[in-house]
Amino acid sequence: MPELLYWLDLFGVVVFAFSGALMAGRYQLDPFGVVVLSAVTAIGGGTIRDVILDTQVFWIKNPLYLYVILLTAILTIVLIRCPKRIPKRFLLIADAFGLALFAVLGTQKAMALGAPISVSIVMGTLTGVAGGMIRDVICNVIPLILRQEIYATAAILGGGLYVFFNYLGWSENFSIIFAILGALKLRLAAIYWQVSLPAFQIIEKNDV
Amino acid sequence: MPELLYWLDLFGVVVFAFSGALMAGRYQLDPFGVVVLSAVTAIGGGTIRDVILDTQVFWIKNPLYLYVILLTAILTIVLIRCPKRIPKRFLLIADAFGLALFAVLGTQKAMALGAPISVSIVMGTLTGVAGGMIRDVICNVIPLILRQEIYATAAILGGGLYVFFNYLGWSENFSIIFAILGALKLRLAAIYWQVSLPAFQIIEKNDV
Amino acid sequence: MPELLYWLDLFGVVVFAFSGALMAGRYQLDPFGVVVLSAVTAIGGGTIRDVILDTQVFWIKNPLYLYVILLTAILTIVLIRCPKRIPKRFLLIADAFGLALFAVLGTQKAMALGAPISVSIVMGTLTGVAGGMIRDVICNVIPLILRQEIYATAAILGGGLYVFFNYLGWSENFSIIFAILGALKLRLAAIYWQVSLPAFQIIEKNDV
Structure with a gap:
């Protein structure tokens, strides 16, 4: 059972590292710049989660994550070099996978460490959202969370x-997989059909 | 006495959550996006403070803060829905209250944990400034701290x-309240009359 | 031997504080705003490093760093006031010194705390890169790490x-000094001759 968690976590790192490398490709970074941006995206959220929960940061306990990021960045550079033109949605879809995986795994980790439910969901949302947000903020791109399509909502879901x-008594594995699928489905649907919840809008006046 | 601290802290969370929700309204976020931006603004500064001081993060110890943020975000959405047009200064004023409250309470918490005076004032400034700064950076808005009007100065004051x-031997309650009022008065005055200290300006040449 | 580390670390704080103050001069911040931006730039990277390594944050252990930043910011304001026009490269060069110093000292600190090699190099890169990145992100400037010239590469080097x-068995002092000189030379060369590694570029299509 903990094995499934581990593989899903690694997969989340891979897809977020891939999304960071894709973003780096827009800015024509040199290879090491690509690796740094991949790493920030892939381990940013989980690092903040572990620091706030005051547990040992996951990639310090197990540096394999760092090698996986390095490998992902190199493979992205090598494999994508040839076509050079890739669909713009690649980045959105990789980000959606990372968001769904990390939101659920972050919640699971916080609960396993004994955090109350409200805190756990916040930690999950943070884990899913923060890495991509740091990537977008560094690159001066409007963060995905500010777009109209369902984003934070998918993480919270x-x-x-x-x-x-978990409360229904499902096995850990089933709970995790179905929660990830639920969040992923919602986010992918929002990307494809540009679904969005009714927005909260303010029109501000300059005078008091 | 600790009760006053607690209520002021909650009030600071409310005003910063409100400012985050107002900012979200500019970007037409969906309701959950509003909640996330409110939360980042309201607990960002205090979280960084607690992590650096290596004490338990305040909203993990007491998840009530999270419910207060949720409630504030919902109320902001519901109540502001109708007029839809609000004065632009609302955000600035809510931010000023949060700045003054968190700067003083952050300093108090650091001193209570035994930090030296210089570190405590830095922690206070950080607590007051960081949440709003993260809000502005995420939203790609020029952070208030970069504006000419007195901002960091109010937090340090x-x-x-x-x-x-405290050094004069005033009671804790009086020290806190008058320090908050001092910082708040300075910041509000700076907003209303656009007061600013003489600025430090550099003109850069492109050639060496 | 630990004395050399200490002086180099202080020197790194001075040059990064100087670069933060220069950046503040572009935005005509008031004096306290300058101090805050200097501090964020100078201690941002090391603070994140210490928090992730779960060791006491260096400027809480020794608040002298804070006074050094204050002094650097004041001196920058006073001394640069007169000419008012300074070469644009000053900021880049100060940043290069800080990058090289902190990348090596960060790696050294992580190894001294028992971290594996891969983690140590990541922590060093983070220490060197993060302060300047936060400075640039707050100021809404494109971070140096996103520029084409060798930047992350110099930190990793x-x-x-x-x-x-260290592996060759050189003395600590020699290892540190020559590693700093190597990184510095690479970065300064990249600035002067605008050298860059072959970039990774993607052209994205809007359609799937």
Whole structure:
């Protein structure tokens, strides 16, 4: 059972590292710049989670994550070099996978460490959202969380579903997989059909 | 006495959550996006403070803060929906309250944990400034701290006044309240009359 | 021997504080705003490093760093006031010194705390890169790491050289000094001759 968690976590690192490398490709970074941006995206969220929970940061306990990021960045550079033209949605889709995986796994880790439910869902959302947000802020791109399509909502749904399935007494593996699928489906649907919840809008006046 | 601290802290969370929700309204975020931006603004500074001081993060110890943020975000959405047009200064004023409150309370918490005076004032400034800064950086808005009007100065004044009143032997409650009022008055005056200290300006040449 | 580390570390704080103050001069911040931006730039990277390594943050252990930053900011304001026009490269060069110093010293600190080599080089890169990155992100300037000239590469080289010299059995002092010189030379060369590694570029299509 903990093995599944581990592989899913590694997969989340891979897809977020891939999204960071794709973003780096827009800025024509040199190879080491690509690796740094991949790493920030892939381990940013989980690092903040572990620091706030005051547990040992996951990639210090197990540096394999760093090699996986290095490998992902190199493979992205090598494999994408040839076509050079890739669909713009690649980055969005990789980001969606990372968001769903990390939101659920972050919630799971916080609960396993004994955090209350509300805190766990916040930690999950943070884990899913923060890496991509740092990537976008560094690159001066409007963060995905500020776009109209469902984003934070998908992360909160992922954490919420995990808590709910857990409460229903489902096995850990099933809870995790179905919560990830739920969040992923919502986010991918939002990307494809540009679905969005009714927005909260303010029109500000300059005078008091 | 600790009760006053607690209520002021909650009030600071409310005003910063409100400012985050107002900012979200400019970007037409969906309701969950509003909640996330409110939370980042309201607990960002205090979280960084607690992590650096290596004490348990305040909203993990007491998740009530999270519910207060959720409630504030929902109320902001519901109540502001109708007029839809609000004065632009609302955000600035909510931010000023949060700045003054958190700068003084952050200084107080650091001193209570035994940090030296210089470190305490830095922690206070950080607590007051960081949440709003993260909000502005995420939203790609020029952070308030980069504007000409007195901002960092008000935060440092708040922490400094608290240390000074404490040194004079005033009671904790009085020290806190008057330090907050001092910082708040300075910042509000700077907003209304656009007061600013003489600025430090460099003109850069392109050639060496 | 630890004395050399200490002086180099202080020197790194001075040059990064100087670069933060120069950046503040572009935005005509008031004096306290200058101090805050200097501090964020100078201690941002090391603070994140210490928090992740779960060791006491260096400027809490020794608040002298804070006074050094204050002094640097004041001196920058006073001394640069007169000419008012300074070469644009001053900021780049100060940043290069800080990058090289902190990348090597960060790697050294992580190894001294028992971190594996891969983690140590990542921590060094983070220490060197993060302060300047936060400075640039706050100021809404494109971070130096996103520019084409060798930047992350110089930081990784610094950490890598230190590990290599250490492995060769060189004395601590020599390892540190030559690793710093190596990283610095690479970065300064990249600035002067605008050298860059072959870039990784992607052209994205809007359609799937």
